[in-house]
Amino acid sequence: MNINDVLTGFARTGGVGVLRPGESLDDASSVLGEPEEADYFPDKKQSWPRTFRYGDIRLEVCRCRRIKVVALSTWTESVEIPTEDARAMETMAPTTTFADLKQVLALAGARWELDEFRAVTSQFAILVEPAIFTVRFTFHVPDPDAAHQKDASLHSAISKDSGHVCVSGA
Numbered sequence: 001m002n003i004n005d006v007l008t009g010f011a012r013t014g015g016v017g018v019l020r021p022g023e024s025l026d027d028a029s030s031v032l033g034e035p036e037e038a039d040y041f042p043d044k045k046q047s048w049p050r051t052f053r054y055g056d057i058r059l060e061v062c063r064c065r066r067i068k069v070v071a072l073s074t075w076t077e078s079v080e081i082p083t084e085d086a087r088a089m090e091t092m093a094p095t096t097t098f099a100d101l102k103q104v105l106a107l108a109g110a111r112w113e114l115d116e117f118r119a120v121t122s123q124f125a126i127l128v129e130p131a132i133f134t135v136r137f138t139f140h141v142p143d144p145d146a147a148h149q150k151d152a153s154l155h156s157a158i159s160k161d162s163g164h165v166c167v168s169g170a
C-alpha cells in the first residue's frame with residue numbers, strides 16, 4: 001500500500017478501509033481494535049463529538065458512535081495508516097502534488113471541482129463529486145507568485161458526513 005492507494009480509497013469512499021463517514025466506530029473497532037483518544041482539549045465531561053485516531057487517521061465521532069469526519073494530514077514526512085488484515089500500522093511518505101492527485105483521481109474515475117469557497121492565495125481545495133459525503137482535498141501553495149498550481153502540495157484529505165441528524169439526544 002502506498003499513499004496513492006490511500007488517496008484513491010479516500011476519493012472513492014470518503015475514507016480508509018472501514019474508517020468511513022457514516023460507519024459506526026464500534027464496527028470499525030471490531031476490525032481494527034480500539035482507537036486512541038485524540039481530543040485536542042480533553043475534558044472531564046467528555047462532550048461530543050469526540051476525536052479518536054488510528055495512526056494518523058483522525059475521526060470525529062458523534063455521540064451515537066457514528067463516524068462524522070475522517071481526516072488525514074499529509075504535510076508531515078511520514079504518516080501511519082491502519083491496515084485491516086494485520087491490525088498494524090503501515091508507515092508511508094504522504095507527499096503528493098496537485099498533478100499527482102489529479103492522476104490518482106482520473107485513474108479512480110473520480111470527478112472533481114474547485115472549491116470556490118476555499119481559494120485563498122496560499123491555499124486552495126478541490127471537492128470530489130458526486131460523492132455521498134463531502135470529500136475535500138486541500139493544497140498548500142508554497143510561493144503563490146512563483147508556483148504553478150500543479151506543484152502545490154497536498155495538505156490534507158478530509159471527508160464529512162454533514163447530513164447526519166442524530167437521534168441519540170443531547
Ligand SMILES: [Zn+2]
Nearest residue numbers: 062063064166
Ligand atoms: Zn449521531
